[in-house]
Amino acid sequence: MKSSNKFKELDSLRAIAVLLVLFLHFSTAFLFYSHTYDVSVVDSESLLRQAQLIMGAKGVFLFFSLSGFLIVYLLKLKGFNKFNYRTYIIRRFWRLHPPYVAALVIFFIVHLFLGDYDVQLLVQSFFASFFYSHDLVFNHWSYILPVAWSLEVEIQFYLIAPLFIYICTKLKSLFFVFLFFCLLLAASLYQFFEFRNLVKYLLYFIPGMFIAELYFEKLLLRRKSIFFDVAFMVSFFALVLSEPSIFDSLLLLVVFYSVFNLKLLNKFFNNEFLGFIGKISFSVYLLHYPLFHLLMKLFANKILFFDAYEYDMLFQWFIFFPITIALIYPFYLIFESPYVNKLTFTGNLKGLILKTKIMFRNAVKF
Structure with a gap:
């Protein structure tokens, strides 16, 4: 989604989410190729590695909540009187599909060159991934682009989100009761699904949806206070350092509510470095895993x-x-920014030097 100055806090939160995922996947790649460290020993003895294994999953859950917030907010902002489902899907398609397919093609060719998978399996994996259905077909993440499993869940959410929000809009005062019911239902169903789908992960989208409704209806308290700094820190670290559970959705609610009211941490969340990482987070998410393994x-x-x-x-x-x-x-x-900002590659490149100078100057100041 297009970054907005209005939601700088969420851009920074998106950056933190992708950094959590990267930190896990880098350690996994390091251990996979290491001749010095045994992964089973490190997994059992290293507290840092155990924390990384938890943090990586929580980074993805943060992404799901961010999607819940932004999709609901934009749908409410647009209004259902002017809503066109076909236009909505096309816009989602052009936001995700060009960089996603570019990454698929690049690493399909890389795997062909490496010869690490059977060609027929690669072709089947490519087309299943292309249509965001790899987990449904293979009950396994993509052999070409493993991180794409979460995009398949996102697509499922995009498909049903308008109906979900439309029902909530009609319910009006019962909106929160309906969301709470869905949260409880999703939490109760969670344990029955071993493969990755929206039902399994719906409870992570709902906190963002809930806060988006509060924000849009101006029911979200906007009062910067140290209390919210403390609430954010406690809930965030409780989230990223504890084993996944149904309580994660409650912690995500506190994280999202408090991030709009930070006082001491406000400067940190408006840091140019985090804003930059948040802006390019989708491309980073798509490419980091194979690049880490190569390096x-x-x-x-x-x-x-x-x-x-x-x-x-x-x-x-x-x-x-x-x-x-x-x-x-x-x-x-080349593959993402033109579809987000409607700028050419040359236009982006011209702004790179200036933005880089500003980013590092501000980072040094911070």
Whole structure:
């Protein structure tokens, strides 16, 4: 979705979500190619690794809540009197599909070149992924682009969100009761679904939807206070450091409610670096996983200065995270940004130098 100055807090929250996912996947790639550290031993003994395994999943849940907020807000802003389902789907299609298909094609070719999968399986995986149905067909995430499983869940949400919001609009005063009922229903059904679909993850979309309704109807308290800084920190760390449970949706409610009222943390959430990462987060999400594996295949065993997983992994993270962002940014300019900002590649490139200077100047000041 298009970034908005009105929702800078959410852009930063999106950046935090993608960083949580990246932090997990980098450690996974590091361990996969490491000749020094045994993944089973690290998984059982390293507190950092155990935290990473939890944080990665919670990053995806944050993405789901962000989608719940933004889709509901935009649908309510547009109004159902002028709503056209076909136009809505086309806009969602053009927002996601060009960069998604570009990533699919790129890594389809890479897998063909590597020969790590049977060609027939790759072709089948490509078309199942192209139509956002890989989990439904294979009951397995995409062999070409594993992170795409969450996009399939997002698409399912996009398809039914207008109907869901329309019902809530008609219910008016019963809106919150209806959302609460759906939350309880989703939580109760959660345990029965081993494969990844919207029913399994609906409880993570609903907190964002709930806060969007409060925001749109001007029922969301807008009073910056240290109380909300504390509420955010407690709920956020309780969320990202605890095992997934039905209580995550309640913690997400507090996170989303408090993020609009931060006082001491407000400067942090308006930092240009987080805003930049939030803006390119979709391209980063699409490409980071295979890029991490490529980089770790080349360097995981060549840059080791410590005898502890935590230090070696973190040292390489601080080296290869900025390199990964630099490699992904041209992809964002070519395949994503034109469909978001309606700018050409040249136009984006001209603004890159100025924006980069501003971003790093502000980051240094912060």
